[in-house]
Amino acid sequence: MDEWVSDIGSMSDAELKGLIGELATSEQDISYNRRILHGKIDLLRAELVNRLRARHDEGKEAITDADVAKLTDLITSGAEDALASAQLADGNGGGKGDTTMSATQMDSFPDLGALTDPELKDLIRSLTDEEREISYQRRILHGKIDILRAELVNRMRTQREEGEATITGEDIEQLTEILAGRAAKGAVENDSE
Numbered sequence: 001m002d003e004w005v006s007d008i009g010s011m012s013d014a015e016l017k018g019l020i021g022e023l024a025t026s027e028q029d030i031s032y033n034r035r036i037l038h039g040k041i042d043l044l045r046a047e048l049v050n051r052l053r054a055r056h057d058e059g060k061e062a063i064t065d066a067d068v069a070k071l072t073d074l075i076t077s078g079a080e081d082a083l084a085s086a087q088l089a090d091g092n093g094g095g096k097g098d099t100t101m102s103a104t105q106m107d108s109f110p111d112l113g114a115l116t117d118p119e120l121k122d123l124i125r126s127l128t129d130e131e132r133e134i135s136y137q138r139r140i141l142h143g144k145i146d147i148l149r150a151e152l153v154n155r156m157r158t159q160r161e162e163g164e165a166t167i168t169g170e171d172i173e174q175l176t177e178i179l180a181g182r183a184a185k186g187a188v189e190n191d192s193e
Contacts, residue, residue: 008151016155020148027141030134037131040109044124047112051120 011019055061115123 008148013152013155016148016152020145020152023141023145023148027138027145030138030141034131034134034138037127037134041124041127041131043109044112044120044127048117048120048124051117 008016110123112120
């Protein structure tokens with residue numbers, strides 16, 4: 001169990017709200033990276049489809065027997081085994097001639113025309129794997145945020161049942177600051193000091 005989960009009961013409401021804010025910011029960053037990956041994957045897949053369509057229009061074989069064999073391998077065996085065998089079949093087994101890029105190394109978008117079909121497919125696989133990992137991290141953050149928000153709601157419900165005010169003057173002041181756009185400016189100024 002994560003340490004933060006066992007500490008929830010000892011956190012003040014302000015600490016709880018602060019942690020929710022930190023996790024929400026992390027989730028926004030991850031979601032942004034995930035959207036970038038989705039865009040890259042979509043562009044790469046569109047390039048691959050365009051190549052296949054062009055081959056078909058030229059009367060060439062768009063999908064080869066090797067492509068069908070790779071698909072069969074992916075369906076019938078473990079994904080990691082199939083990926084390794086597909087890379088070997090494509091000639092991208094990691095030797096000196098291996099020009100595939102890992103998604104983390106790809107700061108700028110590659111020249112799609114310079115990539116061979118196997119390199120394009122490997123890059124799509126790599127980005128898809130990275131997107132899957134980021135999506136997993138995002139789901140974990142969502143779970144943590146949900147747990148913390150549930151704790152905050154339970155506290156507010158208990159306060160209301162005990163006759164306490166669930167919304168304080170500090171909450172109203174903070175909301176006013178947010179709506180006026182001053183909260184973000186103040187946070188930036190405090191960070192720069």
